[in-house]
Amino acid sequence: MSKKNFWLVIGAIIIAVGGYIGFNAWQSTGQDAKTQDGPLKELRIQFVPSSQADKMEARTKPLEKLLSKELNMPVHVSVSTDYNTVVEALGSKQIDLGFLPPHPYVYAHEKYGAEVLLQAQRYEMDSKKNDGSQTDELTGSYRGVVLVKKDSDIKSPEDLKGKSIAVQNTTSDSGFIFQTVDLDKEDKLNVLKDSKLVTVKGHDQGILSVLNGDTDAAFVFEEARNIVKPDHPTVYEDTRVIKYTQPIPNDNITIRSGISAEDTQKIQDAMMTIFNEDEEGKQVMKDVYRWLGVTKSSDKNYNIVREYQDYIDNMK
Known part of the structure; x- marks a missing residue:
């Protein structure tokens, strides 16, 4: 699929639900149909669900009070149905800030002129230890991995030829794109042709498919085994990583177009403080979100996402 066609597909998905999305963003933030331009009189923020929406809304609600006090203006926090909702709401100026993964951010930037405001910080995973522990170093990126069972006959990336691999949807950076590109670039293995890709929903399901023997390998993010560890305490002992991807930029806080430089700076400062x-x-x-802080960022930090998408678009 060409880059143009890829973005057309993503755009079509968003447009298809655009009417509902615009109404949902308006309804959930309690605003009327007017969009905000000029000096901000209130701030509207939308999160993408990482858990049940009602629980997440309760968890994020305290931010209204904290940010309102810091900014001296009303702040409204809502939880979207998915990231497409956030992208469309930013584009239609129904919200001012959205929390987005790398790929949706790139689309929001190219389609609607949205900009990255802040980038998430998390502790680095300690790859020297096979137990899910972390270092004490904060980082603005993470990695994808190729995971197999400990007793698998797959010893190196080249052994994935002809094997089944659990993957996420084709827009997932750490569950599809980065592993696919790095295996082709670094190991001369085109999994699109040479392996059997099995799409699953959720990185935990990818890991379980390996543990249960449903697939030979899985593309997941590095920390994903910690998700299944409570139910499978020996998951680290039962699996091993045969490849790490190049660093992937963390999720971010995206600000819509049309907000003044002065207001943007105030929001950035307030969020860094909070x-x-x-x-x-x-x-x-x-x-x-398991964020441990935020750092200033810029659009160029996400160029690697664009480069990897261009590369995979040209793979045969």
Whole structure:
């Protein structure tokens, strides 16, 4: 699929639900149909669900009070149905800020002129230990991995030829794109032709498919085994990584177009204070997204996402 066609497909998905999305964003933030331009009088923020929406809304609600106090204006926090909702709401100026993964951010930037405001920080995984532990170093990126069972006859990436691999949807950076590109570039293995790809929904399901013997390998993000560890305490002992991807930029906070530089700076400063220094604000983000802080960012940090999409579009 060409880059043009890829974005057309993504756009079609968003447009198809556009009427509902616009109404949903308006309804969930309690705003009327008017969009905000000029100096901001209130701030509207939307999250993408990482858990049940009602639970997440309760967890994020304290941010309204914390940010309102810091910005001296009303702040409205809502939870979307999915990231497409956030992208469309940013484009139609029904919200001012959205929390987005790398790929949806790139689309929001190219289609609607949205900009990255802040980038998530998390602790690095300690790859020297096969137990899910982390270092004490904060990072603005993470990695995807290729995971197999410990006793698998797959010893190196080249052994994936002819094997079945559990993957996420084709827009997933750590569950499809980065592994596919790196295997082709670095190991001369085109999994689109040479392996059997099995799409599953959720990185935990990818891991379970390997543990249960349903697939030979899985493309997942590096920390994904921690998700299934409570139910499968020996998951680290029972699996091993045969390949790490290049670093993938973390999720971010995206600001819509049309907001002044002055207001943008105020919002950025306020969020850095709340998410990096305020104990309650830090706990909210840890509970919601496992973020441990935020750092200033720029669009160029996401160029690698564009490069990898271009590369995979040209794979045969």
